[in-house]
Amino acid sequence: MTDPDASAHPYADLDDLGVATAAVRAGADVVRGLYGQRLSRIEKGGGDFATAADVEAERAILGVLRAARPEDAVLGEEGGRQGVVDAQRQWLVDPLCGTLNYAVGSMLVAVNVALRDGAAAVADPFGGEVFRTDGESAWVRYDGADTRLAPSSGSRLVDVNLDPPFPGAPGFRAVDLLAHPGFAGQFRPRVVSTTLALAWVAAGRRAAYVTDGGDLSGSVHFAAGIALCRAAGCVVTGIDGGPIGPTGRGLVAAADAGTHALLMSMIRGR
Structure with missing residues (x-):
């Protein structure tokens, strides 16, 4: 049922891009506000955990999404599936990507919100930037101004996710890519x-990003970054070179076709 007072909500008149932007900003405000405080931890097992900042940031994001899109479903990293069971639309929420970084005082974190197959936004809580896409074009907003994202391999910097688990081993291990004889000659x-880091690929600050994994198309961690890279014109595939989806494996997001081809040759060469 549609909320009869929806017009009274501050986000009611926003389009999906505006909703995604408002949501990540709400989460980023919480992450920034709790930074440096002693926070309780919620253990998830296998060395993974959340903090009170993860939970509170997700709560703030959900507040925006519920006010703006009460008929949509939400999949949150901390709260799981919520909202209308048979909803046609679903938002994917990662309220604090880089929790371990955050917990030890590093500011390298992100807040991710994506409408499945639609708009998405990634906020850098400490840099003040919001990377955003309507699903067709992509921009970074800073200090109220939008700049079109322009991927570039000029930096030669490649971010590689080394966090366990390693589902692709022994066929693929990210550490093996770093040890490939040709990697050091082409990249850093x-x-x-x-x-x-995925937003940085879309913005031209990284040449590529590589991670192991299964189907990442519906991942709360990766959906927003993948949407940004695709809209910016990056080459995005699995680590097997195939499309990302139910049969896909991991992710290679590269600024251009040449960089992607180089990385794929090294991955296949292992």
Whole structure:
């Protein structure tokens, strides 16, 4: 049922891009506000955990989404599936990507919100930037102004996710890519441990991003970054070179076809 007072909500008149932007900003405000405080941890097992900042940021994001799109469903990293069971539309929420970084005082974190197959936004809470896409074009908003994202391989910097688990092993291990004889001759590795790096690929600050995994198309961690890279014109595939989806494996997001081909030759060469 549609909320009869929807017109009174501050986000009611926003389009999907505006909703995604408002949502990540709400989450980013929480992440920034709680930074440096002693926060309780929620253990998830296998060395993974959330903090009170993850939970509170997701709550703030959900507040925006519920006010703006009460008939949509939400999949949140901390709260799981919520909202209308048979909803046609679903928002994917990662309220604090880079929790371990955050917990030890590093500002390399991101807030990710994506409408499945639609608009998406990634906020850098400490840099003040919001990377955003309507599903067709992509921009970065800073200090109220939007700049079109322009991928570039000029930096030669490649972010590689080394966090376990490693579902592709022994066929693919990210550490093996770094040890490939040709890698050092073409690229320089970086490991920031947050999907903010995907936004940087779209913005031309990284040449590529590589991670292991299964189907990442519906992942709360990766959906927003993948949407940004695609809209910006990057080459986005699985680590097997195939499309991302139910049969896909991992992710290679490259600024251009040449960079993608180089990385794929190294991955296949292992």
